[in-house]
Amino acid sequence: MHERLRVGVDLGGTKIEAAVVRVRPEAPEVLARVRVPTEADAGYEHVVARVARILGEVEREAGVDALPVGVGMPGGLTHRGPDGAHVEAPLVKNSNTTCLNGRPFRRDVLVAAARPIAFANDANCFAVAEATWGAARGADVAFGVIMGTGVGGGVVIARGGRPHAWDGAQGIAGEFGHVVLDAERGPACYCGRRGCVETYLAGPAIERAYAARSGLARALPEIAARVAEDRHARETIDEALELFGRALATVIDVLDPEVVVLGGGVSNLDALYDRGVDAVARWVFNDELRTRIVRHALGDSAGVFGAALLP
Ligand SMILES: [Zn+2]
Incomplete structure (x- = not known):
């Protein structure tokens, strides 16, 4: 370069x-x-x-x-x-x-x-930047996930010593946000299906899940800060962590990346990096989880x- x-x-x-x-x-x-x-x-x-x-x-x-x-x-x-x-x-x-x-x-x-x-x-772009300069630097295979207003993902593979995004045969490689977790009872998604990962793990989705339980509109950072005293907040975050584990484990089963780097507003949830990682480990098809799951290093x-x- x-x-x-x-x-x-x-x-x-x-x-x-x-x-x-x-x-x-x-x-x-x-x-x-x-x-x-x-x-x-x-x-x-x-x-x-x-x-x-x-x-x-x-x-x-x-x-x-x-x-x-x-x-x-x-x-x-x-x-x-x-x-x-x-x-x-x-x-x-x-x-x-x-x-x-x-x-x-x-x-x-x-x-x-x-x-x-x-x-x-x-x-x-997010995944390549983090693999070039950020939290996934040096990885041969990395998966970047943005959990913000939606959920997107990108696969990065190093070639010739430089990280490159893998677009896939149809340009949908890494589109993990629309993997369906519950096609019958899941929330409706703009893509026309129900129960996509995005309808559970995007920031607005977690806020809607909290509102449905509590009847109160609160922003995600506030919900996360209330888990000690608010049962609805605790259940909402627990459910999000469990679904994060199940969803990300499927990606790790298929791609087996060295690093998964998380971005977007939801990636600021500290619990993702301990209880969320534990949930991934429970669901992944292996007796251990060696994939590092880390927070972005380059910010916005x-x-x-x-x-x-x-x-
Ligand atoms: Zn969808």
């Missing part, structure tokens, strides 16, 4: 973050950073325009221009149109920013920005760092 300047963009459901990043082997350096709300409610064209605009804004902030750009975004791609026919410009699929689904987002951002841009799944910046590694 040479010393290189890149623009990394992390397109999320609630905010778009862009950074001018100097990509260095030892650690990334941020020269400028811009954050704006995604405002997905304002519609698809609005999100396209915001992503195109933020590139110039962050470059002006850093006093540079025409840098290579990488964008990490939720979801994957398909060439299958609504009628099943092949379409030339790939359409977004599986995005929890649902206004992007079925739309040729990459083409439209390229046209709006009028410059070359590399795109990838946001969880893959993993997304933009991983995107900066794309071009």
